[in-house]
Amino acid sequence: MLTYENRNRATGNLLRxxxxxxxxxxxxxxxxxxxxxxxxxxxxxxxVRAHPRLWPGFKGKKDFDSTGGNPxxxxxxxxxxxxxVWENVERGLSSLVVEEPxxxxxxxxSWTPPDPMRDGHLGPREPWDEVAxxxxxxxxxxxxxxxxxxxxxxxxxxxxxxxxFERLMLxxxxxxxRLAKLIRVVEGYNVAVIGKYLELGAEYxxxxxxxxxxxxxxxxxxxxRRFVKxxxxxxxxxxxxxxxxxxxxSDGHILEIIPDLVxxxxxxxxxxVRANGLDGLVExxxxxxxxxxxxxxxxxxxxxxxxxxxxxGEAHEALRSDAGGLTLYAEIEPDVxxxxxxxxxxxxxxxxxxxEP
Numbered sequence: 001m002l003t004y005e006n007r008n009r010a011t012g013n014l015l016r017x018x019x020x021x022x023x024x025x026x027x028x029x030x031x032x033x034x035x036x037x038x039x040x041x042x043x044x045x046x047x048v049r050a051h052p053r054l055w056p057g058f059k060g061k062k063d064f065d066s067t068g069g070n071p072x073x074x075x076x077x078x079x080x081x082x083x084x085v086w087e088n089v090e091r092g093l094s095s096l097v098v099e100e101p102x103x104x105x106x107x108x109x110s111w112t113p114p115d116p117m118r119d120g121h122l123g124p125r126e127p128w129d130e131v132a133x134x135x136x137x138x139x140x141x142x143x144x145x146x147x148x149x150x151x152x153x154x155x156x157x158x159x160x161x162x163x164x165f166e167r168l169m170l171x172x173x174x175x176x177x178r179l180a181k182l183i184r185v186v187e188g189y190n191v192a193v194i195g196k197y198l199e200l201g202a203e204y205x206x207x208x209x210x211x212x213x214x215x216x217x218x219x220x221x222x223x224x225r226r227f228v229k230x231x232x233x234x235x236x237x238x239x240x241x242x243x244x245x246x247x248x249x250s251d252g253h254i255l256e257i258i259p260d261l262v263x264x265x266x267x268x269x270x271x272x273v274r275a276n277g278l279d280g281l282v283e284x285x286x287x288x289x290x291x292x293x294x295x296x297x298x299x300x301x302x303x304x305x306x307x308x309x310x311x312x313g314e315a316h317e318a319l320r321s322d323a324g325g326l327t328l329y330a331e332i333e334p335d336v337x338x339x340x341x342x343x344x345x346x347x348x349x350x351x352x353x354x355x356e357p
Contacts, residue, residue: 008142018290026352027327035092056357081114116192121151147202187231212252236265305343312347
C-alpha cells in the first residue's frame with residue numbers, strides 16, 4: 001500500500017480517500033473539454049479563477065483554441081498506430097473510428113501490430129528515459145508517479161476499433177478462433193507497456209475504456225468474463241502485486257461486473273451515476289472499492305442550478321463514509337451553460353469541502 005509520507009497535501013488526501021484512510025475532505029475535480037474552452041473563453045477563465053479551491057495554482061488559459069496537441073480533437077481523418085482510421089467533425093471534441101483495419105479477417109495474416117516499446121497510440125512513443133525523468137520529478141514534488149501509457153479504449157474498445165463493433169459481437173457469439181489470437185496480441189502489447197512503467201517506478205495506473213451502454217452491458221456478464229476478464233487480470237494483476245493502485249474509467253452500465261473488476265486488481269472505479277444509479281452503486285460498490293463518481297453529464301446542460309446542487313449533495317451523501325472511498329468528478333462539455341458550471345463548482349465546494357490553496 002502506498003504511504004502518505006513525503007506527499008503533498010492533495011496527494012496524501014487522495015491516497016487516504018482511495019485507500020479508505022479517513023481523508024480530511026472528499027477529493028473532487030472539474031474537467032473542462034477543449035471545446036468548452038473554445039466556446040466560453042474569457043468568461044470560463046474568470047469562473048475558474050473564482051474557484052481556486054478546485055483549480056489551485058491556475059495561471060490562466062493562454063490559448064482558448066488549443067486542443068492540447070491531441071490530433072483526435074482536430075477536424076479530419078487520423079490513422080492510429082494499429083491502422084484504425086478516426087474521423088473528427090467537431091473541433092474540440094474527440095473523434096470516432098470510421099475504418100477498421102481488420103474489418104475483413106483476410107487482412108489478419110498480413111497486418112502488423114504496433115511495437116509496445118516504440119509505438120504509442122498516434123505515433124512514436126515518448127522516450128522511456130523522458131518518462132522516467134518525468135515520474136521522478138513528480139515524486140520529488142510529492143505527487144504520484146502515474147503509469148499506463150495506454151489510450152482510452154485500451155483493450156475491449158481496441159478490439160472493436162480493429163474489427164468493428166457488430167463484427168466483434170458476432171465473433172464473440174460464434175467463438176471465432178482468430179479472435180482469441182487477436183486478444184493475445186492486444187493483451188501482449190498492453191502487458192509490455194504496463195511492465196515497462198512498473199520497471200520505471202510507476203505508483204498509480206489510470207486506465208479508461210467504455211465497457212457499458214446506457215442501461216446494460218453490450219454482452220452478457222458471462223461472455224465478458226470469458227473474453228475480457230482474463231486479459232484484465234493479466235494487465236492489472238502485476239500492478240496489484242506491485243502495490244500500484246489501478247484506476248479504471250468506464251462509461252455506461254457496469255454494475256454486474258464491478259465485483260469482477262475488483263478481482264482483477266481495480267482499486268478505483270469511475271462509473272457514471274445515471275447509467276448505474278446511486279442505489280445500485282451503493283449496493284454493489286460502496287465500501288468494496290473506491291468510487292470516483294462521474295456526475296451526471298446528461299443532466300448538466302438542462303438542470304437548474306438548484307437541481308445541480310441537489311444532485312451533487314445527494315450523490316455525496318449516498319456514497320461517502322468517514323473512512324473515505326469516494327471522490328467526485330464533473331466533466332463539462334460545451335453544451336453546459338456557464339451558470340450551471342458555476343452551480344456545479346459551488347456544490348462541490350459545499351459538500352466536498354476542499355481546502356483553500
